[in-house]
Amino acid sequence: MGRVNGALFLITILLFNSVFATSAFAVEKEERKWQDESIYFLMVDRFANGDSSNDQFIDTQDPLAYHGGDFKGIQDRLDHIDDMGFTTMLLTPIFQNEEGGFHGYWIEDFYETEDHFGSIDEFKQLVDAAHERGIKVILDFVVSYTGPNHPWVSDSKKEDWYHEESPMDNDLDHVQNEWIDGLPALNTENPEVSEYLFDAAKWWIEETDIDGYRLNNVEHVTADFLTEFSQEVKSVKENFYLIGEVYGNEIGEIATYANPGIDGFLDFPLAEQMRSAFKNVDQSTSSLFNYWDDSQQFIENPYLMGNFIDNQEMSRFTRLAADENMFPGTRWELATAFMFTVPGIPIMYYGSEIALDGGEGPDNIPLMDFNVDEELKDYISDLGRLRQELPALTRGSLDVLHNDHGMLVYKREYQDEIIIIAINNTSTTQKVTLSDEELRNDGELRGLLGGDLVRENNGNYDIVLDREVAEIYALTDKVGFNYWLLSAVAVVWIFFISLFIYMKKRGKRNQQ
Known part of the structure; x- marks a missing residue:
């Protein structure tokens, strides 16, 4: 029985679902583009330990020591990434590092993998396993410096491979010669240096079939180098993605390093806006959407910008919320709902799905914990699924319909698909009335996260949201009995x- x-x-549910398949989801599936991706960014050493045989000098109690994460651990946890709907993963540098370089940024050999992480064959297996799931792989590739004790530093024949030591300052004329935190700055104007980096970058693509590079600190190399680097790597693999890291308080500053070869940049100004707006309720959001106007003005393809809330250079967003005496899980839900539904490629740092805590580095890069409540992870999974299903969220226009101290309503539209996003980041229930001029007559807004339903009434749509709740609506034809x-x-x-x-x-x- x-x-x-x-x-x-089951049959009853299928019948109902067949009726509710409406024009909101009728946009024809198109070829996958980079702006359709969502990226999970992880630090290899701090994610998952899958192979104890490479655990030399491991100390999980020392924040500056290796913690055991490796390629096998990532491969074992690909379902964790896939289940949340992420279509790409970004790894911190995997190349052989100097002693103590658990983070991967003190590169000693650009052609070898770090022993603690595993062999190149194990990395190839990881890439293959990811590709089988439809997950692309991006590597963090450092082009501006090496480790402080790299063999080149003491090689008299390679004195001109580095800039003379110069401290960091605010003079833009000096920025390309600066030593970052005492790390020797590579002289990419030297043809030997640039050729070496070009060859190494192409070698990894040919050997492992990776899909993109994150270029670290690109403000410390010349524009000519970046242009040629792009041409070289994209000659090896079509549709290879390059995203640059440039610290800047405004998009205009970041755009000064833009050139046709770099596809997008990490959006630091937007990150600061999101962290400020969502760490607490009733925050000012008046300038939250300015990033999109600026991006369209300064960036060739603003849909390829990288949107993020956390990275290895920042205190965890969870810590900001805790300092405000707010529940981090809810803060993360609303911030993530925004990041996943505005133009740009969302980049989520590992541990955000469990509201991982941490102050300034290295406190902000603890070992990932998989034995936690999955409520936030499930919420992110719902957002990831909707982002894959609704082209308007990755390709659509952006129109802000309401923006008042945390109550946000905006529209994404692509072809015949209209999606309305409402986020109530306030301390009270909010009501926002939209006119049929902003939407259309005789329709209804069907909630895709919480199941809310808003029908047009006398030319208006009345959206009512409880405090600290987000909803994503699809505009559909009104359905009667x-x-x-x-x-x-x-x-x-x-x-x-x-x-x-x-x-x-x-x-x-x-x-x-």
Whole structure:
């Protein structure tokens, strides 16, 4: 009987779903572009330990020591990344590092993997396993400096491979010669240096079939180098993605390093805006959307900018929320809802799905914990699924319909698909009325996260949201009573009930 009830319930649900398949989801599936991606950014050493044989000098209690993360651990946890709907993963540098370079940025050999992480064959297996799931792989590639004790530093024949030591200052004329935190700055104007980096970058693509590079501190190399670097790596693999890291308080500053070869940049100004707006309720959001106006003005393809809330250079967003005496899980939900539904490629730093805490580095890069409550992870999974299903969220225009101290309503539109995002980051229930001029007559807004339903009434749509809640609505045609559906459901129920009665009577006769 249980199986009969289960089948009956399933058929009923399928019938209802067939009716609610509307024009909101009728946009034809197009070829996958980089702006359709969502990226999970992880520090290799701090993610997952899958192979104890490479655990030399591991000390999980020392924040400056290796903690055991490796390629095998990442491969074992690919389902964790895939389940959240992430389509790309970004790894910190995997190359052989000097002693103590657990983070990967003190590169000693650009052609070898770090022993603590595993062999190049194990990395190839990781890339293959990711590709089998449809997950792309981006590597962090450092072009501006090496480790402080790299063999080149003491090689008299390579004195001109580095700039003379120069401290960091605010003079833009000096920025390309600066030593970052005492790390020797590579002289990429030297043809030997640039050729070496070009060859190494191409070698990894040819050997492992990776899909992109994150270029660290690109403000410390010349524009000519970046242009040529792009040409070289993209000659090896079509649609290879390059995203640059440039610290800047305004998009205009970042855009000074833009050139046709770099596809996008990490959006530091937006990150600061999101962290400020969502760490607490009732915060000013008046300038939250300015980033999009600026990006369209200064960036060739603003949809390829990288949107992020946390990275290895910042205190965790969880710490900001805790300092405000706010519940981090809710703060993360609203901030992530915003990041996943505005133009740009969302980049989530490992541990954000469990509201991992941490102050300034290295406190902000603890070992990942997989044995925690998955409520926030499930929420991110829902957002990731919707972002994959709704082209308007990755390709659509952005129109802000309401923005008042944390109550946000904005529209994404692509072809015939209209999606409305409402985020109530305030301390009270909020009501926002939209006119049919902003949407259309005789429609309804169907909530895809919480199941809310808003019907057009006298030319208006009244959205009412509880405090600290977000909803994503699809604008669809108004659905009334569907008598065909009701009849079909009734026929199914009558059939199964009749079948059950017949089988029960037959069973009694057989017993007699």
